[in-house]
Amino acid sequence: MSEHEYTPKSKVGKWFNDRLPLLTLANHLTDYPTPKNLNYWWTFGGILTFCLITQIVTGLVLAMHYIAHADMAFQSVEHIMRDVNYGWLIRYIHANGASMFFLAVYIHIFRSLFYGSYKSPREVIWIIGIIIYLLMMAAAFLGYVLPWGQMSFWGATVITNLFSAIPLVGEGIVTWLWGGYSVDNPTLTRFFTLHYLIPFLILGLVVLHIWALHVPGNNNPIGIDIKKPSKDTVPFHPYIVIKDGFALLMFMIVFAFFVFYTPNILGHADNYIEANPLVTPAHIVPEWYLLPFYAILRSVPDKLLGVIAMLSAILILAALPWLDTSKIRSAVFRPLYKQFYWILVADVLILGYVGAMPAEGLYLLIARIATAYYFLHFLVVLPVLGFTERTTPVPLSITEPILGGSPNLAAAKKKDSFKDQ
């Protein structure tokens, strides 16, 4: 928050600003003091905003041409691909955009885990972020159903059937969700409505996420509290704007490569077969970004417990600020946590891999071990580590690391040079 009171220069500006302080807001956003040592992992917030807006804009255009009806949905998607001007481009951006969105959000979340951005005083930012992530998963799942291909239909059947695990009312809830006794036209129309609604809920939460961020200000790679504004900070504009812009452009190159050269590689071939309730595909697999949770679901032999495990795997993240007992934020100064962090990264990648494989034999065994470790990390490792770990000394400021000469400072410096190209 800027310390000085902002007054617009022009009379009209002042008149308007006294009635609605939009100019004060704009001034706050441009002057917003940001730690000067933020590395490129911090650019994914801006990239995610871009992803959200891209999905909303392309989705709006697609919705103008799409027909939410079980008999016409598949055909209307082919109509978009063939006859709508640049419809193929809009649809491929939207379909690959979902994958890019998740790629960015996973980097964003794991950045937060590494640098301890979820810790006090940023718990509310973190929890809003988890809600956004949950809504993203819902939106992605609902959107995948809309083309009404085989994977859409059977994915919808599998996921909605999870609710039948709820004791007593489960079956009733599933029928209520379907709007009938199987996944059919009423399911498709409500999924379309919700798929249209959720991005705007996400947009609202993103505003809150950024608002909550602007109260304490950004965390930074060395994870210390900094005075704002000070020699440790730079104004958001132009320093961070140009850096975020540069990172966004690099991200867009990757994005463009997928859209123009391998637009279907992240999707499943079966989704180009129109939905057929009488033919079940050989393997029903969700999109890649949901695979780790799918693996957790299948690793538990009991249906209800599997669903609980899957939901807990996400919700446990919301409790993270209290599960992690360490006062030190950045992993740079936590030698043990740093190792466990990378084990967790590997664990999630393994879960994603076995999620794509059939749930049998060795794969099932690996999935079970990886699931157990996932929970162990959050429920045992993190709370214990906070008490037992010997952390290395943390510098007092970004510009004046007064602990000159300590080997840990070298580590901090190395971390700092992360952002050098």
Next chain:
Amino acid sequence: MKNFFRISFLIALFFGFQFNSNAAEKVEYLKTDWSFKGLFGKFDRAALQRGYQVYQEVCSSCHSMKYLSYRNLMEEGGPEFSVEQAKAIAASFEVKDGPNADGEMFMRPGRLSDKFVMPYENEKAAQAANGGAYPPDMTVLVKARGGGVDYIYSLLQGYEDPPAGVTLDDGVYYNKYMYGNKIKMSNQLSDGLVEYSDGTNASVEQMAKDVTTFLMWTAEPHLETRHKMGFKAIIYLIILTVLVYFSMKRIWSRIETKV
């Protein structure tokens, strides 16, 4: 941190290897040079026209092409038949239209705006005529099969006598590339089956390649535009990225911190 990154990378490699060795148990698809692959990939016009001929003379008696219109045949980026040729092709089909003023359905010659005429009235009729198996619609077929064009190309040439011990029911054939090796479509291609007007030798391999190229186009009619536009978009983004990079360097040089 780096060590653990390496470890996780190794684990990923290990599993990647496992995955590949699993895949290796399946048969390798036949390979050929596809003109439409790569950053500048384009369709071979002549191959598309020949492919259309194979589809028309061989496949279309069972397989529909329901998302394609006759006008597509003359559009840019496709087989690019002339307007007259496309009109003649359309007119060679009888299209059911109506109802007319008397409330009767009637047959008329096809127009450019018509969708490809379907070989069967409906899915049930198709099944009844094909021993219970539904010949899938071919418009997006190459995108609907995991192996894509290589799979279709191989399948068309993959018929052989069943190995000892495999017994086939009536109307079921052995194909080494088909999932489960049993297919209800009999071998369709034989040397010289069609007579290409451009004098190309109609070998089984040639026909398989031509018709698969045609199917790639029916699945991705805007592939050429996509490749051209993608190249421009990426070049534009790279130039912009370089410019922004230098602007960023310049802006950040005002303070000591490096970016």
